[in-house]
Amino acid sequence: MDEITTKIVDILQDVTGLDDAGQDKDQDLFKDGVLDSMATVEVLVNLQDEFDITVPVSEFDRSQWSTVNKIAQQVQELE
Amino acid sequence: MNNITPYSSPHYFIYLLLLLLPIIIGLWFGKRFRTYDFFATVVILITAFFGGNMSQGISLLCYVLLEIILVSIYLAYRKKHNSFWIFTMFVLLAIIPLVFVKLDPLLQNPTISLFGFMGISYLTFKSVEIIMEIRDGVIKELSPYEFGRFLLFFPTITSGPIDRFKRFQKDVNNVPSREEYVELLHSGVDKLMKGLLYKFIIGYFFGTLLLPKVQILAMSYKGQTPLGLSWWVLAYMYVYSMYLFFDFAGYSLFAVAISNFMGIKTPMNFNAPFKAKNIKDFWNRWHMTLSFWFRDFIYMRLMFTIIKHKWIKNRVTIADLGYITLFLIMGFWHGETWYYIVYGIFHAIAMITNDAWLRYKKKHRESIPSNKFTHAFAVFLTFNIVCFSFLIFSGFLNTLWFS
Amino acid sequence: MKKKLWMIFGPVIVAIAALLILLWAPINFKTVTPEKVQQAATSLDVRVLKGESVKNAAEKENYIPIIGSSELSRMDPFHPSSMAQKYNWKNKPFLQGNPGTASLTQAMNVGGMTNLKGNKAVFIISPQWFTKSGVPSNAFKYFLSPLQLTGFILNSSKGDKAMNKYIANRILDLGVDKGPIENDALQRISEGKKITSFQRFYIESFARSSLQSQDDLFGSISMNDHEKEINHAASQLPDKYDYKDLNKLATKMAAKHSTDNDLQIGNSFYKKQLKKRITIYKNTHKHVTYTHSPEYNDFEALLYMFAQNKTEVMFVIQPINPHWVKYTGMPMSTITNFDTKIKYQLKSQGFNNIVDLSHVKNPNYIAEDTIHMGWRGWLMLDHHLKNYYKDKKANPKNTQYKMNSYFLTDTWANNTDFSNNK
Numbered sequence: 014m015d016e017i018t019t020k021i022v023d024i025l026q027d028v029t030g031l032d033d034a035g036q037d038k039d040q041d042l043f044k045d046g047v048l049d050s051m052a053t054v055e056v057l058v059n060l061q062d063e064f065d066i067t068v069p070v071s072e073f074d075r076s077q078w079s080t081v082n083k084i085a086q087q088v089q090e091l092e
Numbered sequence: 093m094n095n096i097t098p099y100s101s102p103h104y105f106i107y108l109l110l111l112l113l114p115i116i117i118g119l120w121f122g123k124r125f126r127t128y129d130f131f132a133t134v135v136i137l138i139t140a141f142f143g144g145n146m147s148q149g150i151s152l153l154c155y156v157l158l159e160i161i162l163v164s165i166y167l168a169y170r171k172k173h174n175s176f177w178i179f180t181m182f183v184l185l186a187i188i189p190l191v192f193v194k195l196d197p198l199l200q201n202p203t204i205s206l207f208g209f210m211g212i213s214y215l216t217f218k219s220v221e222i223i224m225e226i227r228d229g230v231i232k233e234l235s236p237y238e239f240g241r242f243l244l245f246f247p248t249i250t251s252g253p254i255d256r257f258k259r260f261q262k263d264v265n266n267v268p269s270r271e272e273y274v275e276l277l278h279s280g281v282d283k284l285m286k287g288l289l290y291k292f293i294i295g296y297f298f299g300t301l302l303l304p305k306v307q308i309l310a311m312s313y314k315g316q317t318p319l320g321l322s323w324w325v326l327a328y329m330y331v332y333s334m335y336l337f338f339d340f341a342g343y344s345l346f347a348v349a350i351s352n353f354m355g356i357k358t359p360m361n362f363n364a365p366f367k368a369k370n371i372k373d374f375w376n377r378w379h380m381t382l383s384f385w386f387r388d389f390i391y392m393r394l395m396f397t398i399i400k401h402k403w404i405k406n407r408v409t410i411a412d413l414g415y416i417t418l419f420l421i422m423g424f425w426h427g428e429t430w431y432y433i434v435y436g437i438f439h440a441i442a443m444i445t446n447d448a449w450l451r452y453k454k455k456h457r458e459s460i461p462s463n464k465f466t467h468a469f470a471v472f473l474t475f476n477i478v479c480f481s482f483l484i485f486s487g488f489l490n491t492l493w494f495s
Numbered sequence: 496m497k498k499k500l501w502m503i504f505g506p507v508i509v510a511i512a513a514l515l516i517l518l519w520a521p522i523n524f525k526t527v528t529p530e531k532v533q534q535a536a537t538s539l540d541v542r543v544l545k546g547e548s549v550k551n552a553a554e555k556e557n558y559i560p561i562i563g564s565s566e567l568s569r570m571d572p573f574h575p576s577s578m579a580q581k582y583n584w585k586n587k588p589f590l591q592g593n594p595g596t597a598s599l600t601q602a603m604n605v606g607g608m609t610n611l612k613g614n615k616a617v618f619i620i621s622p623q624w625f626t627k628s629g630v631p632s633n634a635f636k637y638f639l640s641p642l643q644l645t646g647f648i649l650n651s652s653k654g655d656k657a658m659n660k661y662i663a664n665r666i667l668d669l670g671v672d673k674g675p676i677e678n679d680a681l682q683r684i685s686e687g688k689k690i691t692s693f694q695r696f697y698i699e700s701f702a703r704s705s706l707q708s709q710d711d712l713f714g715s716i717s718m719n720d721h722e723k724e725i726n727h728a729a730s731q732l733p734d735k736y737d738y739k740d741l742n743k744l745a746t747k748m749a750a751k752h753s754t755d756n757d758l759q760i761g762n763s764f765y766k767k768q769l770k771k772r773i774t775i776y777k778n779t780h781k782h783v784t785y786t787h788s789p790e791y792n793d794f795e796a797l798l799y800m801f802a803q804n805k806t807e808v809m810f811v812i813q814p815i816n817p818h819w820v821k822y823t824g825m826p827m828s829t830i831t832n833f834d835t836k837i838k839y840q841l842k843s844q845g846f847n848n849i850v851d852l853s854h855v856k857n858p859n860y861i862a863e864d865t866i867h868m869g870w871r872g873w874l875m876l877d878h879h880l881k882n883y884y885k886d887k888k889a890n891p892k893n894t895q896y897k898m899n900s901y902f903l904t905d906t907w908a909n910n911t912d913f914s915n916n917k
Binding site for chain 1 (some may be wrong): 095228229230371388391392393395396399400407410411414454
Binding site for chain 3 (some may be wrong): 285310316
């Protein structure tokens with residue numbers, strides 16, 4: 014779990030270019046403007062490559078991917 | 093008798109609420125009367141589409157039949173295979189009727205306009221969503237009945253909001269508890285009243301009382317000044333923008349309110365759009381179900397494909413390309429006239445500029461002030477840019493310059 | 496739970512109750528004051544035309560209506576409203592007409608003015624109404640007042656049957672749709688049947704009473720206001736009324752206002768409407784005729800309404816700017832034939848007070864622009880109105896009308912050889 018979270022935070026920081034992105038694991042990434050559509054897609058593509066999972070764009074329900082913790086949970090389920 | 097456009101007059105609500113009464117009583121006692129729902133749907137469809145010469149109603153039936161067949165075949169196909177080209181073909185087939193209807197003003201062909209009925213765009217959005225989600229494997233089972241019920245859900249049939257299938261199913265297969273239902277009634281009554289205020293009072297004031305007067309005044313400068321411009325054109329811009337918002341937001345509130353009475357939480361379409369602080373924010377607040385649809389089913393998919401296949405490296409280029417594609421499609425969707433297309437391009441440019449500004453701001457965070465006044469200025473600027481885009485959208489410039 | 500429900504639905508129920516009381520309770524909302532009537536007399540607001548309460552209040556005061564169309568908004572100093580103010584006519588004009596109102600709209604309007612009974616009126620006829628296709632459906636629908644329509648339906652049990660049939664038919668033909676019950680009632684009237692008692696009940700106690708309350712409540716709030724314009728116009732007139740002097744003044748003023756063209760068309764109108772495309776009008780009216788038109792039947796319906804109200808009417812045939820006539824190549828016979836036909840229709844039924852301004856000796860500056868009277872045109876009319884406006888009551892000798900339903904037929908609408916047949 015910790016490993017997954019670290020990787021996700023790395024991806025987030027990489028994509029957004031923000032050093033503090035994903036520090037708070039329960040921060041709402043969409044509401045706080047950390048992720049826009051473009052960044053979201055980049056995160057998804059990175060997750061796909063990193064964890065070797067397929068995230069269908071339509072299964073991507075914003076409310077279930079809105080925090081680092083939630084993303085980690087989704088990744089685990091899809092792995 | 094003529095077709096009765098849903099929610100177009102205050103009288104409509106008296107009849108509509110009478111029709112809804114059994115549904116409301118049923119839900120109050122924790123029951124959904126499927127047969128009665130069906131009956132109510134038929135009544136609304138008949139009044140809305142089969143008045144007059146019935147051509148709209150027949151088009152609607154043919155359209156729904158076509159989409160049901162397409163979706164069923166694709167579902168059966170998808171269970172065994174998953175070819176990109178077959179998928180593309182089905183999406184194209186699903187939008188063909190809409191394309192025909194949108195081409196009508198261009199071709200002026202009387203046969204083509206036979207495809208048209210009020211609300212075809214919104215049904216097409218729903219159908220395409222279903223095909224895409226079948227492809228993604230999100231929808232695995234779907235009976236023609238469920239599909240038809242989703243397409244023909246009458247509170248939203250003519251102009252949205254555009255609900256999503258899975259969300260809709262969750263509500264429709266569930267009976268809200270008494271407490272939940274009271275909350276839904278509360279929200280429904282609030283929205284209904286707000287909608288009446290928006291559409292029949294404020295919208296009427298701007299659209300029926302003010303707009304024609306301003307239009308006449310603005311038109312009187314035609315050929316008198318360069319491009320016929322006058323302060324009245326500016327007045328027209330604001331009055332039209334207000335009318336557009338209050339009329340459409342009012343309408344959307346009705347659709348959500350009536351859905352609520354039926355125990356369905358249809359998503360909202362507007363969230364104080366004129367408070368937006370930039371154009372991106374605006375599209376998250378204006379006609380939300382449409383912009384989210386475009387975001388999820390066109391923009392994000394396009395981005396996803398481009399990034400995954402690494403066709404283009406520069407992410408700014410990818411994003412800009414996405415905006416141009418998205419807003420051009422939206423422009424063409426509105427209709428094949430120059431002003432809808434220009435409206436699309438205008439918004440694409442606004443989005444690209446906005447992104448560039450946000451990048452610049454990110455880099456120079458320290459030197460750019462951010463306070464109450466800059467926020468107020470941002471809202472003011474966004475509002476005016478949006479209103480200007482609506483002036484293009486209104487087609488008034490077309491009347492002023494070319495006819 | 497009960498409290499919750501009350502919190503949700505209570506306000507709605509209270510609001511609905513308030514609305515019901517406002518619209519249907521037999522309360523008389525007194526909003527029409529003499530000041531309102533004075534403003535309404537020159538306001539030309541559509542609500543005044545479509546309403547009833549302001550006009551009926553005016554009939555109780557010293558107003559005589561001038562019923563017409565777009566010419567009424569040509570408010571130069573010689574406009575009757577201006578003249579009446581300056582020279583203190585005992586009765587004042589009450590203007591009723593807008594661009595697009597023609598005979599049928601005015602028939603409905605006159606039908607709704609119950610207090611016109613036994614009084615006088617002035618009616619300005621525009622030859623341009625009498626086109627082959629008659630009044631455009633859009634224009635009629637726009638000006639059709641739901642209130643006057645309900646009045647017409649309820650009155651259909653009285654009055655001339657042929658006229659009621661004709662009007663109901665015409666309303667339906669023009670594509671009016673004011674609700675299923677109203678439509679069915681019109682259908683019955685058009686077939687010569689009586690409306691059902693349910694229709695009467697619904698229209699009388701439901702539809703009409705609400706429309707009346709609406710007219711009382713909203714019919715005269717924030718109307719257009721032309722009082723300043725009229726005051727300004729009147730202030731340009733000399734204190735002493737002398738026709739010859741005024742005639743000179745009108746010519747002088749008109750000339751000053753029509754300097755940028757040699758058609759005697761007012762500058763502002765010319766600049767806005769004509770300058771750019773004047774040439775497309777050259778010789779376009781060569782084949783225009785005003786003698787074949789359903790408007791003649793609509794006009795007859797209007798005459799019936801006047802007759803029914805025993806109203807004494809002065810009819811004015813509006814002049815066309817002679818320079819414009821020449822420019823557009825309209826043959827003089829077009830106007831002459833129209834005159835003959837309309838006068839025949841009027842005189843043969845006892846409407847003998849006709850002021851024909853379409854053929855005058857000196858037509859210089861008789862119109863303000865192309866087809867709307869103004870300047871000397873108004874002044875010539877004022878000359879007749881001056882005496883007519885001395886008394887508001889109709890002279891019973893002048894209201895002995897002999898109505899003839901032949902004028903409601905297609906045959907008449909298309910007849911040009913009428914001088915010796917019926």
